[in-house]
Amino acid sequence: MSTLSFPRPPLADEVVALRPWRRADIPQKFAGFSDPLCQRFSWPSAERFTEAHVRRNLEDEERERLNGEALNFAVVDVAAREHVLGGAQLYDVDGARSCAAVGYWLAPHARGRGIATRTVRLLARWGFERLALARLELTCGPDNTASQRVAERCGFTREGMLRSHLPFQGVRRDTVMYGLLPGELD
Numbered sequence: 001m002s003t004l005s006f007p008r009p010p011l012a013d014e015v016v017a018l019r020p021w022r023r024a025d026i027p028q029k030f031a032g033f034s035d036p037l038c039q040r041f042s043w044p045s046a047e048r049f050t051e052a053h054v055r056r057n058l059e060d061e062e063r064e065r066l067n068g069e070a071l072n073f074a075v076v077d078v079a080a081r082e083h084v085l086g087g088a089q090l091y092d093v094d095g096a097r098s099c100a101a102v103g104y105w106l107a108p109h110a111r112g113r114g115i116a117t118r119t120v121r122l123l124a125r126w127g128f129e130r131l132a133l134a135r136l137e138l139t140c141g142p143d144n145t146a147s148q149r150v151a152e153r154c155g156f157t158r159e160g161m162l163r164s165h166l167p168f169q170g171v172r173r174d175t176v177m178y179g180l181l182p183g184e185l186d
């Protein structure tokens with residue numbers, strides 16, 4: 001797919017807005033993602049996570065956007081757009097197959113009030129309408145109950161278990177595969 005552009009105006013509902021990451025967000029992104037739950041479920045490397053990774057990711061993510069592979073968003077408070085609640089991405093964007101995947105994480109203070117569900121709904125709707133996706137995937141670890149609840153609340157169907165799906169923190173991990181088709185978003 002050709003270069004991806006961030007949605008204009010930015011995706012938002014009455015609670016959350018999704019905007020590009022900025023260099024000024026690096027300390028908030030590092031603090032939020034350093035939380036043990038993010039590290040357990042969303043940090044695939046066996047290396048210790050540091051602020052240098054966040055800085056490098058910013059450059060990698062821009063390259064992915066230019067290559068048409070992914071769009072990475074800061075999830076922010078709609079009333080205070082400098083206040084980072086977490087991160088979300090449309091990734092593995094495949095124009096030929098009209099498919100993509102959605103991912104997300106939240107800082108601990110942002111959890112437990114439906115923020116991830118709102119975020120996934122915004123990204124899914126935009127992906128179906130503007131990227132003409134025919135299928136959106138959501139994958140997570142078999143023990144990630146909160147993430148599976150987010151998928152189910154958004155209307156995703158649990159399609160199966162991918163055994164030994166990916167290298168994760170030095171071992172191979174199974175993955176639960178969820179899929180959402182146009183018209184199925186809850």
Ligand SMILES: CC(C)(COP(=O)(O)OP(=O)(O)OC[C@H]1O[C@@H](n2cnc3c(N)ncnc32)[C@H](O)[C@@H]1OP(=O)(O)O)[C@@H](O)C(=O)NCCC(=O)NCCS
Nearest residue numbers: 037038041104105106111112113115116140145146147149
């Ligand atoms: C996944 C995540 C984004 C969900 O955040 P959230 O929107 O605040 O979700 P909630 O805390 O409201 O929880 C969603 C559901 O899971 C349930 N849940 C939350 N933590 C749980 C746990 N440890 N065990 C079982 N259920 C849990 C909640 O009760 C809620 O259920 P409901 O839909 O019946 O109300 C957040 O937990 C997170 O950032 N986790 C770390 C990173 C991560 O796992 N990212 C996803 C990788 S696939």
